[in-house]
Amino acid sequence: PLSSAEESVKSLGDQGSGAGMSQVPPREPSEPSESQPGTPLPVPGHSGLSIQEMVAMSPELDTYVITKKVKEVLTDNNLGQRLFGETILGLTQGSVSDLLARPKPWHKLSLKGREPFVRMQLWLQDPRNVEKLMDMKRMEKKAYMKRRHSSVSESQTVDSLSGGDFSQGGSPQHGLGHHMHQQQPPQQHLKKPRVVLAPEEKEALKRAYQQKPYPSPKTIEELASQLNLKTSTVINWFHNYRSRIRRELFIEEIQRGEGGSPSTRAGKASEGDSCDGTESDGTVEREGGSDNRDEGTASTTSSTAAGTSSHHQGGALDSLFSFPESGHVSSVATTARNPRDSSLRKKKAANLNNIIHRLEKAASKDEPHEWEF
DNA sequence: TTGGAGTCAATAAT
DNA sequence: ATTATTGACTCCAA
Numbered sequence: 194p195l196s197s198a199e200e201s202v203k204s205l206g207d208q209g210s211g212a213g214m215s216q217v218p219p220r221e222p223s224e225p226s227e228s229q230p231g232t233p234l235p236v237p238g239h240s241g242l243s244i245q246e247m248v249a250m251s252p253e254l255d256t257y258v259i260t261k262k263v264k265e266v267l268t269d270n271n272l273g274q275r276l277f278g279e280t281i282l283g284l285t286q287g288s289v290s291d292l293l294a295r296p297k298p299w300h301k302l303s304l305k306g307r308e309p310f311v312r313m314q315l316w317l318q319d320p321r322n323v324e325k326l327m328d329m330k331r332m333e334k335k336a337y338m339k340r341r342h343s344s345v346s347e348s349q350t351v352d353s354l355s356g357g358d359f360s361q362g363g364s365p366q367h368g369l370g371h372h373m374h375q376q377q378p379p380q381q382h383l384k385k386p387r388v389v390l391a392p393e394e395k396e397a398l399k400r401a402y403q404q405k406p407y408p409s410p411k412t413i414e415e416l417a418s419q420l421n422l423k424t425s426t427v428i429n430w431f432h433n434y435r436s437r438i439r440r441e442l443f444i445e446e447i448q449r450g451e452g453g454s455p456s457t458r459a460g461k462a463s464e465g466d467s468c469d470g471t472e473s474d475g476t477v478e479r480e481g482g483s484d485n486r487d488e489g490t491a492s493t494t495s496s497t498a499a500g501t502s503s504h505h506q507g508g509a510l511d512s513l514f515s516f517p518e519s520g521h522v523s524s525v526a527t528t529a530r531n532p533r534d535s536s537l538r539k540k541k542a543a544n545l546n547n548i549i550h551r552l553e554k555a556a557s558k559d560e561p562h563e564w565e566f
Numbered sequence: 567t568t569g570g571a572g573t574c575a576a577t578a579a580t
Numbered sequence: 581a582t583t584a585t586t587g588a589c590t591c592c593a594a
Contacts (some may be wrong), residue, residue, distance in 0.1 A: 273582060288573055290583055303571060305591095387576055388587055407569085429588055436570065437586085570592090579584070 247306055248311045255294035256310050263313050272326055281316050282309045284403060297443050316532050390430070394420050398430050406435060 250282050267277055282502035292309055299307065390398070401408065401416055408416065409432065415422045 275582080285574055286583075287575065287585075291585080306572065390587080426587070432569070433587065535581075574589080580582080
């Protein structure tokens with residue numbers, strides 16, 4: 194019943210005040226050459242504007258609703274993330290999985306980050322797209338079967354013909370930028386063993402993170418040697434961890450107010466919370482009764498009413514002084530009260546440290562600089 | 567250079 | 581077979 198896939202992305206204000214015309218890329222849809230700036234994926238039918246343009250004009254989209262719907266459609270039709278991702282979004286399976294499972298709220302996305310969601314929205318718009326994908330799936334299977342058959346009975350591989358098949362769809366839109374090192378030829382070299390951190394190492398890193406989300410190069414070196422890891426690995430770990438923690442905060446922000454049914458408590462006691470007393474958690478966590486919320490400064494109140502959400506207009510002020518994080522320092526300290534889910538509190542604390550880090554960094558700069566909130 | 571955003575792609579887990 | 585996880589890499593802005 195509750196479908197209403199948000200608003201469409203149509204209706205374009207034309208060139209009312211449209212600055213310059215679209216520069217006609219002298220590039221003819223020639224061969225499978227890599228178009229750099231243009232539109233990698235054809236983008237369904239829509240007028241001739243690139244997705245980039247559409248993304249720029251797109252109204253606010255509810256990424257949560259969109260991914261929910263996409264997941265539903267994919268499973269209902271037995272369509273995999275790989276095919277969907279490569280064909281519709283121009284992304285790999287892993288990226289699709291991540292995107293569908295943990296979509297960041299629209300206002301936190303960069304122009305680039307919004308692209309996949311606009312594509313999904315467009316895709317959902319026309320049911321015929323599902324049919325098309327299913328057809329492709331069939332074709333792939335057929336080709337696969339054929340290949341398997343010929344390989345056993347016939348030694349000859351006519352790949353040369355390269356009937357083009359579907360593969361040309363345009364997945365390699367990633368074009369430049371992936372000219373990894375060597376590996377193609379019979380290079381008996383080695384494929385990077387792919388570092389896999391042991392659970393204990395991760396624990397140690399997390400502990401270090403709690404203490405210092407932004408370790409100095411000195412600290413990083415120490416950690417690296419102590420854990421016997423490459424410095425770059427430690428650096429990458431911190432980059433990734435910060436980034437992923439941040440995203441979880443966004444998600445919790447969205448889920449808040451999840452009406453619906455008293456489904457299974459998404460408690461998800463993840464993170465072992467290996468609190469080794471080292472907490473040093475300066476976060477106050479008084480147990481306040483009322484849970485007063487958005488004061489004059491309404492934080493992103495995603496009225497994620499289960500389903501048929503109409504048009505939530507407001508919001509405009511949300512991302513106002515949107516530092517990487519939303520919410521205000523004071524808010525964080527105050528809101529940290531929420532007995533259940535100590536991990537949430539921990540994350541908020543990390544978030545606070547994050548902000549503090551920035552403030553200190555900025556404060557140490559030459560000029561007294563002023564905060565432009 | 568540092569940090570953030572997006573992804574890739576190997577490999578874990580279902 | 582698919583989907584989930586995650587270290588590393590590219591691109592960018594400050």
